[in-house]
Amino acid sequence: MASIDLDKVLDKAWADKSLPEILAAPVGALKGVSDRDGELLQQAFGVKTVADLAELKYVRWAQALAALDAAK
Structure with missing residues (x-):
């Protein structure tokens, strides 16, 4: 599993x-x-939380397409 540097992806308060x-x-x-x-994300897709964004099907589709491209 990949690790992530939280300081690089989160605002300081989080x-x-x-x-x-x-x-x-x-x-x-x-x-x-x-x-x-x-x-705007809430209006367009009903996304309210970080978890909602992670579960958004369009995000998952884009990640899958990027993974397919990286695997070639």
Whole structure:
């Protein structure tokens, strides 16, 4: 399993939180995602939390396509 540097992907306010807290956090907890971005994701896809974003079928499809490309 790949590791991830939480300091690189989370806003500073979330870097010391537990994984369950991070997954329940609004998507704005991710570095580079603004509150407005979060509002737009909620309007477009019903995404409210980091976990919702991870489960979004379009994200999964894009990841699968990228993995197929990397495997060739």
